[in-house]
Amino acid sequence: MELSLHIILEKPTAGVAFGLQKGSGNKYETVQIQQTDSGNLDFYLTVTTKGDRLKDALPRFGGPFIQGPYMGNFIYLDIGTLAGQVSPWNRRLKIPMAGITWEIIDQLSADVALMLKTNVAGTAKDGSPNCATVKPFNGWRVVSK
Structure with missing residues (x-):
């Protein structure tokens, strides 16, 4: 099954580029690159679910935006130079x-x-761009598209 996701990056550091990482390792690209002087940034993506609910306690996720191992999957937002910007930020x-x-x-x-x-x-x-694992993470909620 495909899942539609919407990430709202609240009040990111002004003038810094942010983008979704598609792929992993040395073979990735940054897509949906955006920056703002004020306000929020919106990122939309689709991931797949897989797994066997009889064997797997939680769904497994796949697709080009998913990183990490089962039970530890995550999505990366690239920041600054990792998003293709000449920047002091590399996060x-x-x-x-x-x-x-x-x-x-x-x-x-x-x-x-x-x-x-x-x-x-x-x-x-x-005041610098938020990086590493989101803390606190308020989780995902089901909403209308």
Whole structure:
């Protein structure tokens, strides 16, 4: 099954490029590159679910945007130079796929007008671009497309 996701990067550091990492290792590209002087950035993507609900406690995720091992899957947002910008910032923001259960997958598969959405902080306490694993992570919620 394909899942539609919407990531809202809240108030990212002004003038810094952010983009979704598609692929992994040395074979990746950064897509949907954006920057703002104020306001939020929106990223839209699709991932697949796989796995066997009789064997797997939680769904497995796949597709070019998914990083990491089962039970630890995440999505990267590339920042600054990693997003193709000449910048003093060379970072990634890790957005966990945590909290997505088989029950949520069932809800989404029953209604194609639904998607998963999360909001994450774009700026760290010191004013620099937020990086590393999102903390605190408020999770994913089911919303209408």
